[in-house]
Amino acid sequence: MDEEQAAKDARRQKELGDLAIRNAEEMAFHPTDWEQQVLAEVIKLQRVIVVRPPEAELLDADMVRNDCHVNCHTQEANDPDRLSRHVTGWLIDGSDLILHSVVDYGGQWLCLTPQLAPAPSKFQFIPDRFIEWRESGDGTTRDAYRKGKALPTALRKYPEDHIQMRDEFRRLMTSGMSAFDARDRVDATLGVEFRKKEPI
Structure with missing residues (x-):
């Protein structure tokens, strides 16, 4: 070597x-009853299959590793054809739901985020229409909220x-x-x- x-x-x-x-x-x-209530609610929502394009294509398009929310927000904002819609929801990972963002590109569900660790080319995802993004107090970041409450990075069984x-x-x-x-x-x-x- x-x-x-x-x-x-x-x-x-x-x-x-x-x-x-x-x-x-x-x-x-720290676990809370709220987390378990939201988990029970979310797993009843509709699931879709998301496709992850080849990593080289994503990197060539200046997508940032492990920064899905920014990647999808940027894609929607800069799509000249206005076909991209940033959708936040939950990636199903075994017994966990991971807060994740993908793009609905004219009806095709795409994950635009290259990963450091190996990741499947397709996965189940739960779009969550109750999630909204709010600017932080100093305007430098955006945070995810669901029904008025700040979200953790995952919901855990x-x-x-x-x-x-x-x-x-x-x-x-x-x-x-x-x-x-x-x-x-x-x-x-x-x-x-x-x-x-x-x-x-």
Whole structure:
């Protein structure tokens, strides 16, 4: 392996490790009755199949990795044919619903967001017409709300499992393990058991 490839692999491991840290923290928020009520409501909504174009095409179109809300907002705002409609809803991921944005392009559902980690070319998605975007107080960001309440990044069927996985991830990193390796260790242990649970 040459030095350039080694450096590229190291950068990718660092990016995946940073993503693992963000995901572990974002998925481990305190469970509430509100979350479970919204989850029960959302899973009754209609589902659609979304297609993800090849990664190279998305990157050539200046789509940003793992930034779906901005990508879709930008696509709608800059589409000269006005065929693109930014739709926010929920990506179905096992027993979790992940807040996600896609584009309805003249009746075709498209995910415009390249991913750091491997992702399927098609997936189930639940459009949620109750989600709205509001400008932050300083006008620098936009936040998702549903029926007047700020949304977390996911709705979880088994929130306690995410908290347990986050705590183990933190423990492994405190012991000196890299975020990339800690992610793999948690995935191979607690993650295996978690994926055996009943999906949505």
